[in-house]
Amino acid sequence: MKKLLTVLVMFCVIFVVGCGSKNTTSGSSSSPAGTTAASASSEAPKGEVKVMKMATANAKDRSLTRGLVKFGELVEKETNGSIKVEVYPDGQLGGDIQVFEAMKIGSVQGSTMSTGPIASFSKRFNIFDLPFLFKDAETAYKVLDGDIGQELLSELPAAGVVGLGYMENGFRDLTNNKREVKSPDDVKGLKIRTLENELHIELWKTLGATPTPMAITELFTALEQKVVDGQENPSGNIKLNKFYEVQKYVTKTGHVYNASPLIISNKFWEQLSDQEKEAIKKAAAESITWQRAENQKESKEAYDFLAQNGMTVTELTPEEKQKFVDALKPVYDKFKPTIGEDLVNKLLEAVK
Numbered sequence: 197m198k199k200l201l202t203v204l205v206m207f208c209v210i211f212v213v214g215c216g217s218k219n220t221t222s223g224s225s226s227s228p229a230g231t232t233a234a235s236a237s238s239e240a241p242k243g244e245v246k247v248m249k250m251a252t253a254n255a256k257d258r259s260l261t262r263g264l265v266k267f268g269e270l271v272e273k274e275t276n277g278s279i280k281v282e283v284y285p286d287g288q289l290g291g292d293i294q295v296f297e298a299m300k301i302g303s304v305q306g307s308t309m310s311t312g313p314i315a316s317f318s319k320r321f322n323i324f325d326l327p328f329l330f331k332d333a334e335t336a337y338k339v340l341d342g343d344i345g346q347e348l349l350s351e352l353p354a355a356g357v358v359g360l361g362y363m364e365n366g367f368r369d370l371t372n373n374k375r376e377v378k379s380p381d382d383v384k385g386l387k388i389r390t391l392e393n394e395l396h397i398e399l400w401k402t403l404g405a406t407p408t409p410m411a412i413t414e415l416f417t418a419l420e421q422k423v424v425d426g427q428e429n430p431s432g433n434i435k436l437n438k439f440y441e442v443q444k445y446v447t448k449t450g451h452v453y454n455a456s457p458l459i460i461s462n463k464f465w466e467q468l469s470d471q472e473k474e475a476i477k478k479a480a481a482e483s484i485t486w487q488r489a490e491n492q493k494e495s496k497e498a499y500d501f502l503a504q505n506g507m508t509v510t511e512l513t514p515e516e517k518q519k520f521v522d523a524l525k526p527v528y529d530k531f532k533p534t535i536g537e538d539l540v541n542k543l544l545e546a547v548k
Contacts, residue, residue, distance in 0.1 A: 248281045248305040248464065251289035251298070253412050255436035259494045260308050260456055261285040263363050263487030267458065270479035275472055291411030293392055300356035302463035308363045310454045312393035317355040321348060322395045323535045323543060327524040330453040330547060333364065333492065339546050340455055349457070357459040360480035364491045365430050365454035371443040372426025373419070376508055378447070378516055380404070380523040389415055389427040399451070399527055412437070419443060430454060431498035432491065440505045447510040449520060458484060
Protein backbone atom coordinates (compact mmCIF):
# COMPACT_ATOMS: atom_id res chain seq x y z
CA MET A 197 0.00 0.00 0.00
CA LYS A 198 2.83 2.39 0.90
CA LYS A 199 4.51 1.66 -2.42
CA LEU A 200 1.29 2.41 -4.25
CA LEU A 201 0.92 5.76 -2.42
CA THR A 202 4.54 6.66 -3.20
CA VAL A 203 4.01 5.97 -6.90
CA LEU A 204 0.84 8.06 -6.94
CA VAL A 205 2.57 11.03 -5.22
CA MET A 206 5.49 10.93 -7.67
CA PHE A 207 3.08 10.82 -10.62
CA CYS A 208 1.24 13.90 -9.31
CA VAL A 209 4.50 15.86 -8.85
CA ILE A 210 5.62 15.05 -12.40
CA PHE A 211 2.21 16.05 -13.76
CA VAL A 212 2.20 19.42 -11.92
CA VAL A 213 5.77 20.27 -12.99
CA GLY A 214 4.94 19.38 -16.58
CA CYS A 215 1.86 21.61 -16.58
CA GLY A 216 3.81 24.49 -15.00
CA SER A 217 6.47 24.28 -17.66
CA LYS A 218 3.81 24.39 -20.39
CA ASN A 219 2.21 27.52 -18.90
CA THR A 220 5.55 29.38 -18.75
CA THR A 221 6.17 28.81 -22.45
CA SER A 222 2.70 30.01 -23.35
CA GLY A 223 3.12 33.17 -21.26
CA SER A 224 6.38 34.11 -22.95
CA SER A 225 4.77 34.10 -26.37
CA SER A 226 2.28 36.74 -25.24
CA SER A 227 4.90 39.02 -23.68
CA PRO A 228 4.58 42.79 -24.33
CA ALA A 229 5.13 44.11 -27.84
CA GLY A 230 8.79 44.62 -28.67
CA THR A 231 10.14 42.15 -26.12
CA THR A 232 11.38 38.62 -26.71
CA ALA A 233 10.75 35.33 -24.98
CA ALA A 234 14.30 35.35 -23.62
CA SER A 235 14.71 38.75 -21.96
CA ALA A 236 18.51 38.53 -22.10
CA SER A 237 18.46 38.25 -25.89
CA SER A 238 18.19 41.26 -28.21
CA GLU A 239 17.35 39.03 -31.16
CA ALA A 240 13.82 37.67 -31.67
CA PRO A 241 13.52 33.87 -32.01
CA LYS A 242 13.03 32.68 -35.56
CA GLY A 243 9.41 33.10 -36.62
CA GLU A 244 8.47 35.55 -33.83
CA VAL A 245 6.83 38.77 -35.02
CA LYS A 246 7.66 42.00 -33.21
CA VAL A 247 4.69 44.35 -32.80
CA MET A 248 5.11 48.14 -33.02
CA LYS A 249 2.27 50.11 -31.47
CA MET A 250 2.38 53.58 -33.04
CA ALA A 251 0.24 56.07 -31.11
CA THR A 252 -0.80 59.59 -32.12
CA ALA A 253 -3.19 62.22 -30.81
CA ASN A 254 -4.01 63.17 -34.40
CA ALA A 255 -7.30 62.34 -36.11
CA LYS A 256 -7.53 59.17 -38.18
CA ASP A 257 -7.61 61.00 -41.52
CA ARG A 258 -4.88 63.55 -40.68
CA SER A 259 -1.79 63.42 -42.93
CA LEU A 260 0.38 62.62 -39.89
CA THR A 261 -1.72 59.57 -39.03
CA ARG A 262 -1.74 58.45 -42.65
CA GLY A 263 2.03 58.97 -42.64
CA LEU A 264 2.32 56.50 -39.77
CA VAL A 265 0.17 54.01 -41.70
CA LYS A 266 2.44 54.47 -44.73
CA PHE A 267 5.49 53.98 -42.50
CA GLY A 268 3.97 50.78 -41.12
CA GLU A 269 3.30 49.37 -44.57
CA LEU A 270 6.88 50.07 -45.61
CA VAL A 271 8.32 48.58 -42.40
CA GLU A 272 6.37 45.36 -42.85
CA LYS A 273 7.48 45.16 -46.46
CA GLU A 274 11.16 45.92 -45.77
CA THR A 275 11.36 43.45 -42.85
CA ASN A 276 9.47 40.70 -44.69
CA GLY A 277 6.87 40.74 -41.93
CA SER A 278 9.24 40.33 -38.96
CA ILE A 279 7.80 43.61 -37.61
CA LYS A 280 4.06 44.31 -37.58
CA VAL A 281 2.91 47.91 -37.11
CA GLU A 282 -0.36 48.91 -35.44
CA VAL A 283 -1.46 52.57 -35.59
CA TYR A 284 -3.64 54.02 -32.81
CA PRO A 285 -5.00 57.51 -33.77
CA ASP A 286 -7.34 59.98 -32.03
CA GLY A 287 -5.48 59.83 -28.72
CA GLN A 288 -6.61 56.25 -28.09
CA LEU A 289 -3.43 55.62 -26.07
CA GLY A 290 -3.28 59.12 -24.56
CA GLY A 291 -2.12 62.64 -25.40
CA ASP A 292 1.41 63.49 -26.53
CA ILE A 293 2.95 63.69 -23.04
CA GLN A 294 1.37 60.38 -22.01
CA VAL A 295 2.52 58.69 -25.21
CA PHE A 296 6.08 59.95 -24.79
CA GLU A 297 6.16 58.59 -21.22
CA ALA A 298 4.85 55.25 -22.51
CA MET A 299 7.60 55.16 -25.14
CA LYS A 300 10.24 55.71 -22.46
CA ILE A 301 9.15 52.53 -20.68
CA GLY A 302 8.49 50.64 -23.92
CA SER A 303 4.73 50.06 -23.63
CA VAL A 304 4.27 52.14 -26.81
CA GLN A 305 6.89 51.61 -29.51
CA GLY A 306 6.55 54.71 -31.69
CA SER A 307 4.80 57.98 -32.52
CA THR A 308 4.98 61.28 -34.32
CA MET A 309 4.32 64.45 -32.34
CA SER A 310 5.10 68.14 -32.50
CA THR A 311 8.41 69.44 -31.24
CA GLY A 312 6.55 71.37 -28.52
CA PRO A 313 5.68 68.34 -26.37
CA ILE A 314 9.07 66.76 -27.11
CA ALA A 315 10.75 69.84 -25.64
CA SER A 316 9.24 68.87 -22.27
CA PHE A 317 11.71 65.96 -22.31
CA SER A 318 14.55 67.42 -24.39
CA LYS A 319 14.73 71.20 -23.74
CA ARG A 320 16.72 72.23 -26.80
CA PHE A 321 13.84 71.14 -29.06
CA ASN A 322 12.22 74.44 -28.05
CA ILE A 323 14.41 76.01 -30.72
CA PHE A 324 12.10 74.84 -33.52
CA ASP A 325 9.08 76.49 -31.85
CA LEU A 326 10.53 79.98 -31.76
CA PRO A 327 7.92 82.30 -33.34
CA PHE A 328 8.17 83.19 -37.03
CA LEU A 329 11.41 81.23 -37.39
CA PHE A 330 10.84 79.73 -40.85
CA LYS A 331 9.54 81.82 -43.75
CA ASP A 332 8.25 78.73 -45.57
CA ALA A 333 8.22 74.93 -45.44
CA GLU A 334 11.13 74.55 -47.88
CA THR A 335 13.41 76.53 -45.55
CA ALA A 336 12.28 74.36 -42.64
CA TYR A 337 13.06 71.15 -44.57
CA LYS A 338 16.61 72.30 -45.33
CA VAL A 339 17.28 73.04 -41.66
CA LEU A 340 15.55 69.95 -40.26
CA ASP A 341 17.22 67.58 -42.73
CA GLY A 342 20.57 69.33 -42.31
CA ASP A 343 23.16 69.44 -39.53
CA ILE A 344 21.05 71.32 -36.98
CA GLY A 345 18.05 69.00 -37.29
CA GLN A 346 20.23 65.91 -37.04
CA GLU A 347 22.12 67.33 -34.05
CA LEU A 348 18.84 67.68 -32.16
CA LEU A 349 17.73 64.15 -33.10
CA SER A 350 21.02 62.78 -31.74
CA GLU A 351 20.04 64.08 -28.28
CA LEU A 352 16.78 62.12 -28.08
CA PRO A 353 18.16 58.74 -26.88
CA ALA A 354 19.01 60.45 -23.58
CA ALA A 355 15.25 61.12 -23.26
CA GLY A 356 14.37 57.50 -24.03
CA VAL A 357 13.52 57.65 -27.74
CA VAL A 358 15.25 57.47 -31.12
CA GLY A 359 14.52 60.14 -33.75
CA LEU A 360 14.21 58.95 -37.35
CA GLY A 361 13.48 62.28 -39.04
CA TYR A 362 10.88 65.03 -39.23
CA MET A 363 7.36 64.68 -40.48
CA GLU A 364 5.30 67.87 -40.71
CA ASN A 365 2.43 69.23 -38.64
CA GLY A 366 2.54 72.61 -40.39
CA PHE A 367 2.22 76.31 -39.62
CA ARG A 368 0.02 77.03 -36.62
CA ASP A 369 -2.90 79.47 -36.92
CA LEU A 370 -5.10 81.12 -34.30
CA THR A 371 -8.83 80.50 -33.94
CA ASN A 372 -11.26 82.01 -31.46
CA ASN A 373 -14.94 82.56 -30.87
CA LYS A 374 -14.82 86.19 -29.69
CA ARG A 375 -13.57 88.45 -32.49
CA GLU A 376 -11.60 88.70 -35.70
CA VAL A 377 -7.88 88.97 -34.95
CA LYS A 378 -5.77 91.27 -37.15
CA SER A 379 -3.25 92.66 -34.66
CA PRO A 380 -1.55 91.73 -31.37
CA ASP A 381 -3.99 94.05 -29.59
CA ASP A 382 -6.87 91.84 -30.73
CA VAL A 383 -5.31 88.90 -28.86
CA LYS A 384 -5.28 90.61 -25.49
CA GLY A 385 -7.63 89.06 -22.94
CA LEU A 386 -8.39 85.91 -24.96
CA LYS A 387 -8.18 82.56 -23.17
CA ILE A 388 -6.12 80.43 -25.57
CA ARG A 389 -5.45 76.72 -25.35
CA THR A 390 -1.77 76.03 -25.98
CA LEU A 391 0.50 73.05 -26.27
CA GLU A 392 1.85 71.67 -23.00
CA ASN A 393 5.09 73.59 -23.54
CA GLU A 394 6.66 76.49 -21.67
CA LEU A 395 7.71 78.41 -24.80
CA HIS A 396 4.19 78.30 -26.24
CA ILE A 397 2.76 79.45 -22.91
CA GLU A 398 5.22 82.37 -22.83
CA LEU A 399 4.40 83.26 -26.44
CA TRP A 400 0.72 83.85 -25.66
CA LYS A 401 1.46 85.60 -22.38
CA THR A 402 3.67 88.00 -24.31
CA LEU A 403 0.74 88.81 -26.60
CA GLY A 404 -1.49 89.53 -23.60
CA ALA A 405 -3.61 86.35 -23.82
CA THR A 406 -4.34 83.92 -21.00
CA PRO A 407 -2.69 80.63 -22.09
CA THR A 408 -4.23 77.35 -20.96
CA PRO A 409 -2.13 74.26 -21.74
CA MET A 410 -4.02 71.04 -22.35
CA ALA A 411 -3.91 67.90 -24.51
CA ILE A 412 -5.64 68.12 -27.88
CA THR A 413 -7.83 65.18 -26.84
CA GLU A 414 -9.56 67.52 -24.35
CA LEU A 415 -9.76 70.56 -26.61
CA PHE A 416 -13.06 70.25 -28.45
CA THR A 417 -14.99 69.91 -25.19
CA ALA A 418 -13.09 72.85 -23.68
CA LEU A 419 -14.04 75.04 -26.67
CA GLU A 420 -17.63 73.83 -26.66
CA GLN A 421 -18.04 74.53 -22.94
CA LYS A 422 -16.20 77.88 -23.30
CA VAL A 423 -13.46 76.90 -20.87
CA VAL A 424 -11.21 78.62 -23.42
CA ASP A 425 -12.04 81.20 -26.10
CA GLY A 426 -9.74 79.83 -28.75
CA GLN A 427 -6.81 77.67 -29.70
CA GLU A 428 -3.98 77.47 -32.25
CA ASN A 429 -3.24 74.61 -34.61
CA PRO A 430 -2.35 73.88 -38.23
CA SER A 431 -5.35 74.14 -40.56
CA GLY A 432 -5.49 70.37 -41.05
CA ASN A 433 -6.06 69.85 -37.34
CA ILE A 434 -8.66 72.65 -37.22
CA LYS A 435 -10.62 70.91 -39.96
CA LEU A 436 -10.33 67.26 -38.92
CA ASN A 437 -10.94 67.94 -35.22
CA LYS A 438 -14.08 69.88 -36.26
CA PHE A 439 -13.11 73.02 -34.37
CA TYR A 440 -15.11 74.96 -36.98
CA GLU A 441 -18.22 73.72 -35.18
CA VAL A 442 -17.28 75.66 -32.03
CA GLN A 443 -15.08 78.48 -33.43
CA LYS A 444 -16.03 81.44 -35.60
CA TYR A 445 -12.73 83.10 -36.55
CA VAL A 446 -9.42 81.78 -37.90
CA THR A 447 -6.44 84.05 -38.54
CA LYS A 448 -3.61 82.76 -40.72
CA THR A 449 -0.92 83.88 -38.31
CA GLY A 450 1.53 81.08 -39.12
CA HIS A 451 3.25 82.06 -35.87
CA VAL A 452 5.04 78.72 -35.38
CA TYR A 453 6.08 76.07 -37.91
CA ASN A 454 5.58 72.68 -36.31
CA ALA A 455 7.83 69.85 -37.35
CA SER A 456 6.62 66.48 -36.09
CA PRO A 457 9.53 64.10 -35.44
CA LEU A 458 9.02 60.41 -36.15
CA ILE A 459 10.25 58.74 -32.96
CA ILE A 460 10.75 55.18 -31.74
CA SER A 461 11.05 53.85 -28.21
CA ASN A 462 14.73 53.34 -27.40
CA LYS A 463 13.88 50.16 -25.49
CA PHE A 464 12.26 48.73 -28.61
CA TRP A 465 15.05 49.97 -30.90
CA GLU A 466 17.68 48.14 -28.86
CA GLN A 467 15.86 44.85 -29.39
CA LEU A 468 16.03 45.07 -33.19
CA SER A 469 18.57 43.41 -35.42
CA ASP A 470 20.86 45.58 -37.53
CA GLN A 471 18.88 44.55 -40.62
CA GLU A 472 15.60 45.61 -38.98
CA LYS A 473 17.07 48.96 -37.94
CA GLU A 474 18.18 49.67 -41.50
CA ALA A 475 14.75 48.66 -42.82
CA ILE A 476 13.06 51.06 -40.38
CA LYS A 477 15.40 53.92 -41.37
CA LYS A 478 14.61 53.34 -45.04
CA ALA A 479 10.87 53.22 -44.35
CA ALA A 480 11.10 56.40 -42.27
CA ALA A 481 12.84 58.39 -45.02
CA GLU A 482 10.28 57.36 -47.64
CA SER A 483 7.24 57.92 -45.44
CA ILE A 484 8.48 61.36 -44.31
CA THR A 485 8.78 62.58 -47.92
CA TRP A 486 5.30 61.19 -48.66
CA GLN A 487 3.71 62.72 -45.55
CA ARG A 488 5.13 66.20 -46.12
CA ALA A 489 3.63 66.32 -49.61
CA GLU A 490 0.29 65.10 -48.28
CA ASN A 491 0.31 67.70 -45.53
CA GLN A 492 0.94 70.56 -47.95
CA LYS A 493 -2.06 69.47 -49.98
CA GLU A 494 -4.17 68.96 -46.85
CA SER A 495 -3.35 72.42 -45.46
CA LYS A 496 -4.37 74.27 -48.62
CA GLU A 497 -7.65 72.40 -48.93
CA ALA A 498 -8.50 72.97 -45.27
CA TYR A 499 -8.82 76.76 -45.56
CA ASP A 500 -11.47 76.49 -48.29
CA PHE A 501 -13.31 73.92 -46.21
CA LEU A 502 -13.27 76.12 -43.09
CA ALA A 503 -14.64 79.10 -45.04
CA GLN A 504 -17.36 76.94 -46.58
CA ASN A 505 -18.33 75.77 -43.11
CA GLY A 506 -18.91 79.19 -41.64
CA MET A 507 -15.53 80.39 -40.37
CA THR A 508 -14.22 83.86 -41.11
CA VAL A 509 -10.73 83.26 -42.54
CA THR A 510 -8.44 86.27 -42.07
CA GLU A 511 -5.21 86.67 -44.04
CA LEU A 512 -2.77 89.14 -42.50
CA THR A 513 -1.06 91.79 -44.62
CA PRO A 514 2.78 91.86 -44.41
CA GLU A 515 2.50 94.97 -42.22
CA GLU A 516 0.03 93.29 -39.86
CA LYS A 517 2.16 90.16 -39.60
CA GLN A 518 5.26 92.25 -38.83
CA LYS A 519 3.48 93.65 -35.77
CA PHE A 520 3.21 90.08 -34.42
CA VAL A 521 6.86 89.41 -35.27
CA ASP A 522 7.99 92.53 -33.38
CA ALA A 523 5.74 91.82 -30.40
CA LEU A 524 7.23 88.34 -29.95
CA LYS A 525 10.93 89.23 -30.09
CA PRO A 526 11.19 89.04 -26.25
CA VAL A 527 10.49 85.29 -26.48
CA TYR A 528 13.84 84.82 -28.23
CA ASP A 529 15.68 86.71 -25.48
CA LYS A 530 14.03 84.67 -22.74
CA PHE A 531 14.73 81.23 -24.24
CA LYS A 532 18.20 81.79 -25.69
CA PRO A 533 19.95 80.83 -22.40
CA THR A 534 17.94 77.60 -22.08
CA ILE A 535 18.34 76.52 -25.68
CA GLY A 536 21.90 77.79 -26.06
CA GLU A 537 22.76 81.15 -27.58
CA ASP A 538 25.27 79.64 -30.01
CA LEU A 539 22.69 77.19 -31.36
CA VAL A 540 20.03 79.89 -31.73
CA ASN A 541 22.44 82.17 -33.59
CA LYS A 542 23.53 79.27 -35.82
CA LEU A 543 19.89 78.54 -36.65
CA LEU A 544 19.05 82.18 -37.34
CA GLU A 545 21.96 82.29 -39.76
CA ALA A 546 20.79 79.06 -41.44
CA VAL A 547 17.23 80.31 -42.03
CA LYS A 548 18.53 83.36 -43.90
